[in-house]
Every structure is written in C-alpha cells, then in structure tokens.
Amino acid sequence: MAGAGTTCGGLWLAETFKAEPFGDLAVRSYIGTNRRTTDLGPYITEIYPPQMYPGDGAADHLQFHIRHEPINLELLSRVFSVAGPRFVQEWVNSKPTSQYARRAAFLYEFLTGEDLLQPSGLRGSYVSALDSEKNLSANIVGTEDRISKWKVINNMPGTRFFCPAIPLSERLMDAFNYNISRHYDEIIEEFGAELLSRSASWLTTRESRASFAIEKESGETNRIQRFAQVIATWTGHDGPPAHGSDVPDGRKPYASILSEQRLSRLQQAILGDAALLPSCGYRESPVFVGQTSHHSQVVHYLAPPAEDVAVMLEGIETFLERTQYQSPVMRAAIASFGFVYVHPLIDGNGRVHRFLINDILRRDGATTDDVILPVSVAINDDPTSRRAYDDVLDKISSPLMNQIRPHISFAAKPTTYPDGMESDLVFSEDGMARPTWRYANYAPHVIYMADVINTTIVHHMRAEAVYLRSHDNARLALKEICEMPDTLADEIIRSVTGNSEDSVGRKLRRDHSQVTDEMWASFVQAVRDAFAQKR
Known part of the structure; x- marks a missing residue:
C-alpha cells in the first residue's frame, strides 16, 4: 500500500513521464491518512486515504486523473508524446467496456491526431469526454457529437489545435455569471437611455485613444478617429454597413469571425491605406513580442509558428461555435486573449484583440448595438490597472518562456519570408511549446475580464454619465441667468x-x-x- 506523500493522478503522470505542463496543474493529488482538500493557491492539494491509491501503472493514474481531477489537456498531450499509444491501447483492449478507458482512447486520438485500434467487445453507454462539473466543456445543442468508435460524446470546447483546458471553480463561476445587461440597465435606470446614447460616441473615441496608450503609442488624431470608426461600424458585424445603408453586410454570429478575409479587411481599416506593411492578413513569418536592449534582442513572448496560425484561429472559431449560449464574458475573454497569443498579423494584433472583446459581446447579445464598453480605458486607467493587464498576459507567456527561452537564438543574417517580412529569429522546438499554445488554462483571463468589464461599467461609464448630466445641468443654470x-x-x-x-x-x-x-x-x-x- 502506498505511503503518505505518494503522488497519484496527474501529478504522478507528470513526474513519471517528465511531462510537467508549463502552465502547472490546477490540482495535485497525494496519498495521506485522511481525505482532505487544501486550497492555498496557486493550486488545490487533494489528500486521499491509502485505499484510494490507484495502482502503479500509467493507466491506473490516467483513470484517476480522468475520474477525480479536472482534465489537463496540456499534461495529457505531453504524456502521450513521451509514452506513445501503447499503454492506452493495452488498457482499452483489456477493459473495452470501461468508460475511463474509452474516454482515454478518445482523448489520445483528439490530442495526437493518431488512430488507435478499436478492440472487439467495446460497448457501454455513451459518456462525455469531459466532466462538465470539473471542466469547461462544449454545449450539447441539438444532435450530440457522438463518436461511435469509443462510445464517447465529444464535448471538447475546441479542436486539437486550440482547446482551452479550464478547471471550474467557485470564483470562476462568479466571473462566468457576471451579468453585463443588469449592471448596464442599472445605469440606464439612474441616468436614462437618451443621456447614455449621447455618451456612446465619446466613449468609442476614448476606447480608441486608450487602446493606443496600452501599446505605448500616442496615437495621432486621425489614427484615433480611424480606429474609433472601425469600433463603431465593425463591432458585431463581418464588415462595416454597406455604403448608404444601415443594414450590415452579412452579419453572422461566429462563422468566419477570424477568417483571413475578414482580418485582412479589419487590419487595413485599422491601420489605414498608407500603412507601410508588405502584406495584410495572416502572417507567414515568425513573430515575437520583445524589445532591443544593449543591441541585443529580448524576447518576452514567442508566438506560434506561421504554419499554425490558420488552424489555431479555426480552433478559436470552433470554440465560439461549441460554447454558444454560455457566458459571454468567458467567451470574449478566451477568444480575444487566444487571438493575441496566436498573434496572427504582422501589425495591429493588440488593437484587434481588444476590438474582439466588444465584437463578441455584441454578437452574443450581452451588449446592444449602441453600446461600446471602453475596456481599454479601464485597462490603462492607472499603473496598477496596466500592471494587472500585463500580469494576466504573463499567466501563459511567462511559464512558456521560462521553458523555451534557452532554445531561442538569432541568426547573423535575417531570412526573408513569403509575406515580405525579414526575421533573424531561430526557434526549432515548436513541438515543445505547442501543448501550451493549444491547451492553455484561461481561467485567470476570464476572471480578469469580468473585473475589467465591471470597472468599465460601474466606474468609467457611470463617470461619463455623471459628467454629461452635470454638463446639462450647468447649461440650464447658465441660461437661467x-x-x-x-x-x-x-x-x-x-x-x-x-x-x-x-x-x-x-x-x-x-x-x-x-x-x-x-x-x-x-x-x-x-x-x-x-x-x-x-x-
């Protein structure tokens, strides 16, 4: 029998296969004396009595992970990469009716893109791949996505190339349940719809100006107004309204929201015709976020390779399709931050990232056509607010960079890529980074987004309404004199x-x-x- 302190489940798999996820485990399980849970951050510690020890094999601990812990897709991707298919195949062969073996086989195929052999005698009731009580999962809307090979319902909230792995928690559910309409309606009740509608244009301009400030760009008046026009006309639409008409061009809920055609047009609208870019649309060159220090390059974040851009953006679109009717705050957070981590454009990624927040909220019906939430104003309100934004970006980028930075170098001579960009970046360990890029935990981003939206509505939008009301009262008072x-x-x-x-x-x-x-x-x-x- 296992002694106290023996690891089990996901932690056992990570240690045994040297496959620790860069983003860490949300839950760490050990064998102790009595059952107890400790949540002191940054992870939850679960202690189980000795009789709960699953066994000494990889299948034993994978079953424990699937049964008792939030499934960590980055962990499983790394484990399967090291271990290969053998232990999963042997497990499902020996226990073809086990729901956990069948779920493990499905997850292996989903994460690796490789096929396992279906054993004879496989049967049982259909079971969801993810436990929706523990993990963010897809909605079952209409016909279930049934995988007959394994008798598994595919409720993954994405694709192999982008599938956020989010363990559910009480704090996260509070963020999921943030009701934008209720808080906005409270301001309408206090100030009136007419006054708030008058503030819309000014708030849109403030959002544009603040978005430039976040990127440490001053933003000349024409650039600010150009981006404000994009926010006003593109939000919730595949493109601006047709010339001379208020009817949007082909408004669609989610399909093609990140297509190369739409992003190329959006990028051109934001940057203007005079932008000195070799090309618009998806990049075909490597990109990193960093700076030059003492004549050397400092990399703060390395984005996925160009060949991954299209499939990852398709994965974000699939995420939006498969999580319809779930929390708009959650969906806006994951899609917008997922976009900025992919960094699919040569220029304009930050502004498109923040534009997508309002774009998705409006498509989800969380905001009306006359409302723009100036989230960039809240993000850039003061040094503390800006630091909070940088910190949430670092939740994924810092652990990733800690692992891959030694493998990044710069060539003596830059390479010219098909999109016309030159780069001297050298990185050949994409396989090491892909599980983090694809299966990150966006729980901190969702919580952050709910906080930012709340600050935007109850502080910044209310402050603008107070100003307009005071301005109106001052006008009336002057005319009385x-x-x-x-x-x-x-x-x-x-x-x-x-x-x-x-x-x-x-x-x-x-x-x-x-x-x-x-x-x-x-x-x-x-x-x-x-x-x-x-x-």
Missing part, C-alpha cells in the same frame, strides 16, 4: 471646469459688454454648483 447659445454655454463650462475661467471671462466681457463682473461670477458659481452634484 442669461439666454445664450449652446456653443457659448459650452465654452463657459469648459473654461470653468478646465480652470481657465479668468481668461475666458475677460474675453467674454470684451465680446459682450453687457456681461458684468457680477454676471460672470454668477456663471462661474452656477457651473461649479452643477458639477458639485455628483449624484
């Missing part, structure tokens, strides 16, 4: 709130001799009183 056009009232409001009241006051009295010092003082007081009423 003296009739004036809106443009003049707005100039007075800007001068008082911008602390330039003395210079504007002098100009106003010079241009309008009837304005006395007393009248100007009353203007200033009226504006201050209007903006002092924050609620």
Whole structure:
C-alpha cells in the first residue's frame, strides 16, 4: 500500500513521464491518512486515504486523473508524446467496456491526431469526454457529437489545435455569471437611455485613444478617429454597413469571425491605406513580442509558428461555435486573449484583440448595438490597472518562456519570408511549446475580464454619465441667468471646469459688454454648483 506523500493522478503522470505542463496543474493529488482538500493557491492539494491509491501503472493514474481531477489537456498531450499509444491501447483492449478507458482512447486520438485500434467487445453507454462539473466543456445543442468508435460524446470546447483546458471553480463561476445587461440597465435606470446614447460616441473615441496608450503609442488624431470608426461600424458585424445603408453586410454570429478575409479587411481599416506593411492578413513569418536592449534582442513572448496560425484561429472559431449560449464574458475573454497569443498579423494584433472583446459581446447579445464598453480605458486607467493587464498576459507567456527561452537564438543574417517580412529569429522546438499554445488554462483571463468589464461599467461609464448630466445641468443654470447659445454655454463650462475661467471671462466681457463682473461670477458659481452634484 502506498505511503503518505505518494503522488497519484496527474501529478504522478507528470513526474513519471517528465511531462510537467508549463502552465502547472490546477490540482495535485497525494496519498495521506485522511481525505482532505487544501486550497492555498496557486493550486488545490487533494489528500486521499491509502485505499484510494490507484495502482502503479500509467493507466491506473490516467483513470484517476480522468475520474477525480479536472482534465489537463496540456499534461495529457505531453504524456502521450513521451509514452506513445501503447499503454492506452493495452488498457482499452483489456477493459473495452470501461468508460475511463474509452474516454482515454478518445482523448489520445483528439490530442495526437493518431488512430488507435478499436478492440472487439467495446460497448457501454455513451459518456462525455469531459466532466462538465470539473471542466469547461462544449454545449450539447441539438444532435450530440457522438463518436461511435469509443462510445464517447465529444464535448471538447475546441479542436486539437486550440482547446482551452479550464478547471471550474467557485470564483470562476462568479466571473462566468457576471451579468453585463443588469449592471448596464442599472445605469440606464439612474441616468436614462437618451443621456447614455449621447455618451456612446465619446466613449468609442476614448476606447480608441486608450487602446493606443496600452501599446505605448500616442496615437495621432486621425489614427484615433480611424480606429474609433472601425469600433463603431465593425463591432458585431463581418464588415462595416454597406455604403448608404444601415443594414450590415452579412452579419453572422461566429462563422468566419477570424477568417483571413475578414482580418485582412479589419487590419487595413485599422491601420489605414498608407500603412507601410508588405502584406495584410495572416502572417507567414515568425513573430515575437520583445524589445532591443544593449543591441541585443529580448524576447518576452514567442508566438506560434506561421504554419499554425490558420488552424489555431479555426480552433478559436470552433470554440465560439461549441460554447454558444454560455457566458459571454468567458467567451470574449478566451477568444480575444487566444487571438493575441496566436498573434496572427504582422501589425495591429493588440488593437484587434481588444476590438474582439466588444465584437463578441455584441454578437452574443450581452451588449446592444449602441453600446461600446471602453475596456481599454479601464485597462490603462492607472499603473496598477496596466500592471494587472500585463500580469494576466504573463499567466501563459511567462511559464512558456521560462521553458523555451534557452532554445531561442538569432541568426547573423535575417531570412526573408513569403509575406515580405525579414526575421533573424531561430526557434526549432515548436513541438515543445505547442501543448501550451493549444491547451492553455484561461481561467485567470476570464476572471480578469469580468473585473475589467465591471470597472468599465460601474466606474468609467457611470463617470461619463455623471459628467454629461452635470454638463446639462450647468447649461440650464447658465441660461437661467442669461439666454445664450449652446456653443457659448459650452465654452463657459469648459473654461470653468478646465480652470481657465479668468481668461475666458475677460474675453467674454470684451465680446459682450453687457456681461458684468457680477454676471460672470454668477456663471462661474452656477457651473461649479452643477458639477458639485455628483449624484
């Protein structure tokens, strides 16, 4: 009988096959004396009594992992790569009616793309590949995706090339259940739909400006306005409305949302016709996120190779199709962050990544056609907010880079690739990184997204509504003192709130001799009183 401290399940597999997932295990199981669970982060420790020890074979511990733990696809991909098909084939041959052996055989084929032999005598009720109580899984909408070879229902939330492996938790479910409509409706109830609709244009421009700031680019006015126009016209659509019409061009829920045709058009719309790019659409060259330091290249994140781009984006589209009617916050988080980790474009990846958040929320019906959530404003609000964004990106990139950085080098002479880009990057260990690129745990990203959206709605959007209401009240107060056009009232409001009241006051009295010092003082007081009423 196994002694206290003996590993089992996924941890046993990782140690035995030297196949530790770069993203770590969400659950680590050990044999102890009594059954108990400890959750002190960053993983959950499960202690089982000695009689729960599964055995000494790989199949024993794979069954334990499938039965008792959230399935870690990165782990299994690495285990199968090292062990090969033999132990899974022998297991399903010896126990063809076992639901765990059948699920293991299905997972082997799903993750490796290799076929196993179906044993004679295989039978049993159909069983889902993933336990939906432990793992994020696909919806069963309409006809189940039944794999008759193994009597398994394929409820994987993606494809072999992109399938997020997310262990469910109470905190994650809180993020899943964040109700955007309810929080937005509360603001409508407080301020009114008309006032909020007036703020839409300004919020869209703020979203555009903040998106540039996140990338540490100032963003000249025409670039900001161009991206704001893209946000306003492309969000929720496959393209901008047809010229002279308010009817969208071929609006589709999810199909082709990341197709090369759409991304190429979107990239051109964001960057403009004058962008100095050798080509648009999917890149055909290696790419990394980094910087030059002391004449040497520093790599912060290495994206998947160009040959993986199309199949990974198709995997994200499949994820969106197979998780329909689930949490819009979860779907927007995984699809948008999944996109930026693939980094499929030569330029514009960050802006498209943040655009996709609103794009997917609108397609899912979580926001209406007149609402843009300025999430980039919340991301870039202050150094702490920006650091939180960088930290969540690092949840996948840092563990990956810790493992593959020694294998990255730079050639003396750059190579010119088919898309016209030159690169001196050298990396030949794609097989080492692919399980992380394909099967990452996006739970931190979903939790982060719910927090950012909440901050966006209850703080930034509410603050804009408060400002507009105060502005309206200030206009009315000024006109109670003296009739004036809106443009003049707005100039007075800007001068008082911008602390330039003395210079504007002098100009106003010079241009309008009837304005006395007393009248100007009353203007200033009226504006201050209007903006002092924050609620």
